Amino acid sequence: MQKLRKLVWISLLLMVVLVFTGCGQQGETSKQDEExxxxxxxxxxxxxxxxxxxxxxxxxxxxxxxxxxxxxxxxxxxxxxxxxxxxxxxxxxxxxxxxxxxxxxxxxxxxxxxxxxxxxxxxxxxxxxxxxxxxxxxxxxxxxxxxxxxxxxADQVQAAQLAEYAVKELNLDKFAVLYTKNDYGEALKDTFVETLKSLDKEPLVVESYVDGDNDFSAQITKIAAQKPQAIYVGGYYTEAAKIAQQAKQKGLEVIFLGGDGFYSPKLLELGGDAVEGVIFTAGFYDKDPxxxxxxxxxxxxxxxxxxxxxxxxxxxxxxxxxxxxxxxxxxxxxxxxxxxxxxxxxxxxxxxxxxxxxxxxxxxxxxxxxxxxxxxxxxx
Amino acid sequence: MFFQQLINGITLGSTYALIALGYTMVYGVLKLINFAHGEIYMFGAFVGMIMVTTFRLSIIPAFIISMLLSSLLGMGIEMIAYRPLRKSTRITALISAIGVSIFLQNLGILIMGPATRPFPRSIRSYYVNLGAIKIDILQIIILIVSIILMVALHLLVKNTKVGKAMRATALDKDAAYLMGINVNRIITITFAIGSALGAAAGVLIGLYFNSVSPLMGSMPGLKGFVAAVLGGIGNIPGAMLGGVILGVIETLGAAYISSAYRDAIAFAVLIIILLVKPSGIMGVNVREKV
Structure with missing residues (x-):
């Protein structure tokens, strides 16, 4: 037992030494290479x-x-x-x-x-x-x-363009907004709501969440009670996929709108058929010929x-x-x-x-x- | 809507309760807050996900394999990180637990990558309709599994020989040792069971939220710990109750006060309860012997 413990400690020590010497070498090569x-x-x-x-x-x-x-x-x-x-x-x-x-x-x-x-x-x-x-x-x-x-x-540009698109092209009328509490989410939410107001529309309900949250049932239940046609999610794809899934589980049928934070193959992988029909703004499209x-x-x-x-x-x-x-x-x-x-x-x-x-x-x-x-x- | 929010809260709460059971189990015997429990939960979820996707197993064998492998992990952690420190102060073991937690999180990122992965829903979607309220069958399964595990654990601790040895170890390690109880074995069994519970939580919750990631254990681990403290740490039915109460408070807070402050509301309630009743709702106030 005693021997085994010693062995464990020595191997741990070796690992630490290896990690540190690894760093040292990296630093040296970058110094040598001035060109x-x-x-x-x-x-x-x-x-x-x-x-x-x-x-x-x-x-x-x-x-x-x-x-x-x-x-x-x-x-x-x-x-x-x-x-x-x-x-x-x-x-x-x-x-x-x-x-x-x-x-x-x-x-x-x-x-x-x-x-x-x-x-x-x-x-x-x-x-x-x-x-x-x-x-x-x-x-x-x-x-x-x-x-x-x-x-x-910029957040202001994409949220404004999507709000206009939703009202004028998709003829949507009743919106809910759900956003993540950080600079990105706040900017998207503010611009989306302002643009709606400039088009004489008012969001029915505005709710927020924190990145990394798993459970959105409280917010979704609250939003569902107002019966919106679309939910603008100001956030990233991981949470967006979960929100779409939990909304589906709760039988809420709406169009999900979003920003460039949605653009990832992970949205499809995590969201499955719950993210079908999601519409969002993006700066890149990988199927571009x-x-x-x-x-x-x-x-x-x-x-x-x-x-x-x-x-x-x-x-x-x-x-x-x-x-x-x-x-x-x-x-x-x-x-x-x-x-x-x-x-x-x-x-x-x-x-x-x-x-x-x-x-x-x-x-x-x-x-x-x-x-x-x-x-x-x-x-x- | 209130009733629907209450259901939401109980469901969320039963996930906390599942995690809290493992915390309380280890604390009850060792007086050690096993901060690596959230990472065992993460490990369990990953094993379950890999069994279902790569090995194409159905959910029940995946669930059992995940529990078995996680008990091995739990026993390994105990042997490497806690056993050598058993004679040192409690704070040393606690710091070691935090270290294990951070180590496992980053090992997870290194091996599996940082991204969230889907946990394929291998249970058929089915909803129970109660008037205007829809309840997902998985929500009911989570609640039922938590209750079954809680009862089984309670019976194990109160009615079996191993359970008796656990209680003896919890009461006084040295005296238990003198009475012929193999204390090391009992502690290993405690970790094995606690970790299996963590894995059960990981698989069910991973399945319910359709996601597993290396960092999935940190926040739920903390909430599970809070639930255990709320119910009275070391008390098995207390963990269950604490979890459900925490989930309901959080959900109702998000619904009727502000969704931005759901965690703040939950933790504020924790502080208030601890001020009023420091031993938790079902905890017994035991004076520390000096």
Whole structure:
């Protein structure tokens, strides 16, 4: 018994030693290699929002691989330094600080969640390092400063367009709103409700939930009592799938509407036939016949063995926009890169043509997708 | 609508009760809050899901295999993380439990990936109609299974030899040892049963919400713990009652006060009950011996 215990402790100790030496080696190689351009990513790689961060990192990885395989930027290879924010504001700020002061990155793609981006962006901006978020859709992100850009459709724009579409094209009249209590959900809800009001409609009931919740029966029962025709869910696909399923279990038959947080193959996988007929706004459609889109989808599938989602696609485009700017600047000087980024106009990416406004916000096409026969279909 | 919300609350509460049973079981014998219980629940759900999807088993064998494997995991955790600390202070074992919990969560992310996966509904959809109210058959199954497990556990502890040995161990480990009880064996059995209960909860709740993920155990684990404390930790019928009460309070709070504050309401009630009756609803107030 005593021997066995010793053995367990020694093996544990060995594991710890191995883990630490592993880190040491990584640090050394990146120091030796001064001839590369370093790009960092910040986003949740663990925790309950990890899927968004992992997709973002994967999308950037595909872009970097593509450029490195064709000779890099002006002969220099790019190295990616991914950082885990755990979806937490303080961790995101620390990770950004580390990328800038320890890793000396030229630019950062991130952060992923709106809340963590609002914490991380001021650090990058103050240090004069360009930062492009490919998914922080809440208001205020590009307003942080001249070094902060974003490549996604703003919450205000997508919620407003969907509200108009629902009223004018789908002729819907009675709405309920159910949103997640974070920057993303609040922005979607506020804009959706305001747009309805501007069209002389009023939501019958507005309810909220917290990401990671499993049980929505209280909210659904309350919404069902008002007999709406449609529910606008301001949130992400995991919860959206559960909401749709529990509504179905409770016999509530409505049209579900949503934002770009719905766009993931996981929505179909988790929601099954309960998400049939769901309509939502998105910035990317993987069945787009465009050659670049299909090339990206194939490369992503080959490397990660799954379909890319919108987070991956927008991150890929953000990385490509950044690489284009570094190429044009001809240097890794952050200020020169920032100047080139600001000039981005009609960049032909896989999420449509992208231009940056004066304060660094993206102007992009908005698609409306619908779930039909267990697959996404573009309806506008 | 009130009646429907009450049903919603009882259903949610019975999921908490299922988790709380495992907590209370281990606490009752060891006076250890096994914070890794939420992760055993997660492990159980994953095993059940893999049995149903990869091995194409029907739900009942999947349920049994999941319980068996989870008891093994529970016994392993006890042997590695708690047994070497049994002579140290209670806080040391508690910290070790939190460590195991974080370790298992991240191991889950490493092996299974962070994403939520569906748990295919391998029970035919069936609804019981009570006037305007629809009750999912799974909700009834969860409630019935919790009650069966609670009664079985109660009988085991009160009426069998093993149960008697458990109670003796709970009362005084050293004296039990002197009386010829194999204390290590009893503690191992306690962990095995507690973990099997966690797995049962994982499979049923994973099935009901159609989702399993490596982090699924953290919040329900906490709520299960609260339910156990609410009912009087260490008390088996108390865990059941605590779970149902917590679920009903949470649901009614969400329905009639604000859905944004459902957790805040639930935990506020916990604080109030603990202020009024620190030993929980069904707990007996025992003075600590010095």
């Amino acid at each position: 590369t351009i370093k790009i960092g990513t910040v986003g949740p790689l663990s925790g309950d929002t990890a899927t968004y961060g992992v997709s973002t990192k994967n999308g950037v990885e595909i872009a970097i691989e593509e450029i490195n395989n064709s000779g890099g930027i002006n002969g220099k290879k790019i190295t990616l330094i991914p950082q885990d924010s755990k979806g937490d504001q303080a961790e995101a700020a620390n990770a950004t600080q580390k990328l800038i002061s320890q890793d000396n990155v030229s630019a950062i793609i991130g952060a992923v969640l709106s809340s963590e981006t609002l914490a991380a962006a001021p650090i990058a901006n103050d240090a004069g390092i360009p930062m492009i978020s490919s998914s922080a859709t809440a208001p205020g992100v590009p307003d942080v400063g001249p070094f902060i850009f974003r490549n996604c459709i 465009d050659e670049n889109v299909q090339k990206f989808v194939a490369a992503y599938k080959a490397k990660f063995n799954e379909d890319p989602d919108m987070f991956a696609a927008q991150a890929y485009d953000a990385a490509m926009i950044l690489i284009e700017a570094i190429k044009k600047a001809g240097t890794t000087d952050p200020a020169a890169i920032q100047a080139e980024l600001a000039k981005t106009k009609d960049f032909p990416g896989i999420t449509g043509k992208t231009s940056f406004t004066e304060n660094g916000d993206a102007v992009k096409d908005i698609l409306i997708l619908k779930v039909e026969n267990g697959a996404f279909k573009r309806i506008r």
